[in-house]
Amino acid sequence: MLKSELQVALTVVSRAANLAQSVFNKLVTAETVTKNDKSPVTVADYSCQALISLLLSKSFPNDPIVGEEDANDLKQPTESSIQLKNRVTQLVNAELSKPQSIGESDNLELGTSRDSNVLLDAIDRGTFQGGSSGRMWCLDPIDGTKGFLRGGQYAVCLALLVEGKVQLGVIACPNLPVNPSNPDSPKGVVLAAVKGQGAFQRPISETNGTLTPIRMNPITPESLSYASFCESVESGHSSQSDAANIANELGITNEPVRMDSQAKYCSISRGDGDIYLRLPVSADYEEKIWDHAPGRLIVAEAGGKVTDIHNNDLDFSLGRTLKNNKGVIAASADIHADVIKAVQKVLKV
Numbered sequence: 001m002l003k004s005e006l007q008v009a010l011t012v013v014s015r016a017a018n019l020a021q022s023v024f025n026k027l028v029t030a031e032t033v034t035k036n037d038k039s040p041v042t043v044a045d046y047s048c049q050a051l052i053s054l055l056l057s058k059s060f061p062n063d064p065i066v067g068e069e070d071a072n073d074l075k076q077p078t079e080s081s082i083q084l085k086n087r088v089t090q091l092v093n094a095e096l097s098k099p100q101s102i103g104e105s106d107n108l109e110l111g112t113s114r115d116s117n118v119l120l121d122a123i124d125r126g127t128f129q130g131g132s133s134g135r136m137w138c139l140d141p142i143d144g145t146k147g148f149l150r151g152g153q154y155a156v157c158l159a160l161l162v163e164g165k166v167q168l169g170v171i172a173c174p175n176l177p178v179n180p181s182n183p184d185s186p187k188g189v190v191l192a193a194v195k196g197q198g199a200f201q202r203p204i205s206e207t208n209g210t211l212t213p214i215r216m217n218p219i220t221p222e223s224l225s226y227a228s229f230c231e232s233v234e235s236g237h238s239s240q241s242d243a244a245n246i247a248n249e250l251g252i253t254n255e256p257v258r259m260d261s262q263a264k265y266c267s268i269s270r271g272d273g274d275i276y277l278r279l280p281v282s283a284d285y286e287e288k289i290w291d292h293a294p295g296r297l298i299v300a301e302a303g304g305k306v307t308d309i310h311n312n313d314l315d316f317s318l319g320r321t322l323k324n325n326k327g328v329i330a331a332s333a334d335i336h337a338d339v340i341k342a343v344q345k346v347l348k349v
């Protein structure tokens, strides 16, 4: 089931990851980093959303897309907007002009160059408001924008939702090592899961490579104190002091591994870390569905459980945000209840 969706999703996400890496190599310089200039990631955000939306619409023209970005800023008649639009058009067309590799999905018209207006329309296909009926794709073209600029972890994230439930998730992590137990192994991996069919990975570069099954670590309540947390880098996205108290409560002494983006879900899915906590930092922030949809399925299919701090399932059927959930707790299914208990004790919820 969903075989062609999986193949298309793997192709478009891998292509977008290559595009993002080329943006990084061309535009992120020592100067942009010292000046805290965010423009390279803006270019990557728009280019990747345009590319993925355009290619998805070739195979699935009737599926709407809930995407993080829209093209409003690119449509302004200012010099800087026109420059940005031209740059995006040039980069997307450069990626499209690369020859089709064996294993890539057919019929995507890779190789055909597109006009900038076609690309702006493709970006704006991502403005769908979501909801509980029918099929829709959920897209975060660059997740972990700060990680991208740091040369750290970031991810290209795509999920298919049917009747508000995640059925397929694909995440490319260009800076995650292929072999989790060897940080020096080549980098660039794409992870995928189909509901009821397991979770897998392969190197981004191997478009015709086999998908290798992945599993979370076999941790139990008895061995929980040996677990390690995978946490956000930004303290503004998840409370690090609460996380430290929860670790304490669980007897965990390993230092948390900090990284940006849904690479956190990917890491724990293949046993590189065990628990991902995203603890609410403000009462009014609503998590976005594109920050969690594919990661949640990959973890679940690798033997994990993902809920919010109240132990409720994440509800992707309510629009663009997880408005009925607070925080995210992802852990191996065998220890999830213990983690929730500690979370609730520390947060007093």
Ligand SMILES: Nc1ncnc2c1ncn2[C@@H]1O[C@H](COP(=O)(O)OS(=O)(=O)O)[C@@H](OP(=O)(O)O)[C@H]1O
Pocket (backbone or CB within 6 Å): 068, 140, 142, 143, 144, 145, 146, 147, 231, 232, 233, 234, 235, 236, 237, 238, 259, 260, 261, 262, 281, 285, 288, 291
């Ligand atoms: N206040 C607040 N609280 C929680 N989450 C927020 C908040 N502000 C932003 N975001 C979203 O965080 C996304 C990046 O998440 P990360 O896990 O990469 O964050 S971190 O950098 O590791 O802390 C980031 O996704 P991208 O914009 O795709 O990078 C945002 O959607």
Ligand SMILES: [Mg+2]
Pocket (backbone or CB within 6 Å): 140, 142, 143, 144, 290, 291
């Ligand atoms: Mg994001």
Ligand SMILES: [Mg+2]
Pocket (backbone or CB within 6 Å): 068, 140, 141, 142, 143, 144, 145
């Ligand atoms: Mg993003």
Ligand SMILES: [Mg+2]
Pocket (backbone or CB within 6 Å): 068, 145
């Ligand atoms: Mg963003």
